[in-house]
Amino acid sequence: MITTNPFDDDKLREECGIFGVSGADTASAIVALGLHALQHRGQEAAGITSWDGHDFHTHRAMGHVAGNFDRDEVIRGLPGGSACGHVRYSTTGETSLRNVQPLYAELNSGGFAVAHNGNISNAMKVRRELIRRGSIFQSTSDTEVIIHLVATSSYRTLLDKFIDALKQVEGAYSLIVMTPEGMIACRDPLGIRPLVMGKLGDTIMFASETVAFDVVGAEYIRSIDPGELVIVTNSGEIRSHRPFGEVHPRPCIFEHVYFSRPDSIVDGSSVYSVRKAIGAQLAIENPVEADYVIPVPDSGVPAAIGYAQESGIPFELGIIRSHYIGRTFIQPGDKVRHLGVKLKHNANRALIEGKKIVLIDDSIVRGTTSLKIVQMMREAGAAEVHMRIASPPTKHSCFYGVDTPERTKLLAHKLDVGGMQDFIHADSLSFISIDGLYKALGEAKRADGRPQYCDACFTGDYPTTLTDQDDVVVTNQLELLAERVA
Structure with a gap:
């Protein structure tokens, strides 16, 4: 099978799109609509996880949102007032159903579902250490290291475990996490990947782009700040945490050039106008x-x-x-x-x-x-x-x-x-x-030469260390040296 669209083949591929809804009667149906608006960010696979107050329910599938989440029986199988969804274009991990998000696991604290936009640039190193300590991975996705870091953290509360996990990873992440205690939305300290917050009545929403809010009739409230964690409890209380030290933000400039839809607002700016x-x-x-x-x-x-x-x-x-x-x-x-x-x-x-x-x-x-x-x-x-x-x-x-x-x-x-x-x-x-x-x-x-x-x-000015990439370079150099010596 060869693509009929050579123009799209030679583009930088959009990363992924995430959408979360907390406090709605039909949360999964709203998420499915929002994912339609984010389809341009990932066309390989899609998934939705919901929570009904007692149990988590997940449906994941290869292909587009349409055809997988526009059937009544699928949405009925995802009951509950909270749900998060994901559209995927793989940047790490093989193309298979086991890598389709949201990823879900049963932890000591209860169910834990995560939808991730971005890439953990030290995931390979962290994964090797976790496996050495006894962790058993079910996917090849970099996102799964976050679940294992939370599960193995020595901190007491789930929030502290989650923050502890994030402090051990490098790279870019915007995350929507669902737990029995509520929903967490967070953005990496540099704000590389986008994440926005919206509202529809008493329902709180999070999405990669504001167009997802437009589709469901929600109001765009604001961007999640770089390094910010926003928690929405089951009672509807909203709390903001900023557990990281202050860092000069470096959001992705290509969101404005190509990735985001032109009818989106990214970090306060109209993509179309930019x-x-x-x-x-x-x-x-x-x-x-x-x-x-x-x-x-x-x-x-x-x-x-x-x-x-x-x-x-x-x-x-x-x-x-x-x-x-x-x-x-x-x-x-x-x-x-x-x-x-x-x-x-x-x-x-x-x-x-x-x-x-x-x-x-x-x-x-x-x-x-x-x-x-x-x-x-x-x-x-x-x-x-x-x-x-x-x-x-x-x-x-x-x-x-x-x-x-x-x-x-x-x-x-x-x-x-x-x-x-x-x-x-x-x-x-x-x-x-x-x-x-x-x-x-x-x-x-800025006057000191740092880019915004x-x-x-x-x-070539990367804002973080690239641990896995550096390890690959060193390994390749050692292999080349060994070949020359031999």
Whole structure:
């Protein structure tokens, strides 16, 4: 099976999406609706766990929310006033049902369910130590180390056990946890991954993005602060804890560039407005003479609008996307595979033929997407094809819950901008600068040079230690040295 959407294949994969509801008559039904709005964050699998005051109930399945959680019998099997859900795109752990979240375990304190967006960057090291001490793992997911750390903590209360566990992990995490005592929502001290709080009557909700609240008619209250734990008890009491020392936050900058839906609010900013501002700044930094500004659908649309408004070049839809084609179909040969590209995206030939166009996309990863797009435009008769990218060159891999290729497969790691331009066969290629990106976000690097965001995929400036990755590098170096000695 080969994907029919080569444009999506060459994107940084959204991490995961989480949604929790506390204090509702039909909590699991609300969660299912919210997960529909977060489907873009993970399309591999989905799961919901509910609590009815006595027992926990879980349903997990491979595939989309639709088809798995839109049946009455499934929702009836998830009773209770509290529920949390998860949509997954795996960044660690194999693709199998045992890794689908929420993960659930029976601890000494009772049931414990956790939904996680992010990646624990020292999970392998912690896992090895836990196994040495006798822990038995049921999945290959990094999230499971949190459950074992809670279970083996020597602290007395469940909250203290949970905080103790979090202080032993590194990396990025936004978590929704369900226990017999209530629901906990927390965000890592750097705030790398997003998490927001909403309300519908007396019902409290937590989600990766505000669009989940829009779908269920809830009011967006605020973002969960970096390093904050918000507890909602079964009686509806809300408490906030800040157990970590103060740290300079570094939320993921790519949430604004690509991951979040444009109708979301991320850390107080409209994603749509930010992307338009990025496009405007891109036009200021990288002007070009052209007849039309054309977005690469769908993620390039807001930036293309901003570019068009700033440059005065008309905005047009030069690539038409079909939303009614499944992700995969059987392609027996190269010729059919090439034809399959046009099932989802097709050039608007009547518009493009004989014109100079500037294409706006959010990023270049391997470069295969851009190559096919430029080729499509030339086959449609474009006189010139210029490409402008609404993010700096992606030169480094992400280890915080985003599925990126290894660094050697990133086009910007292998080639400079001129080489990338030749690779995709464009008449010109330009990226927004890192300073321009910050300017579009209304931010600036602090006087001491520290960035306001995690921009490691562009700069290589990782905000945390990367214990597991460093261990892999050392192991590879030792193996290489041993081969040379032998």
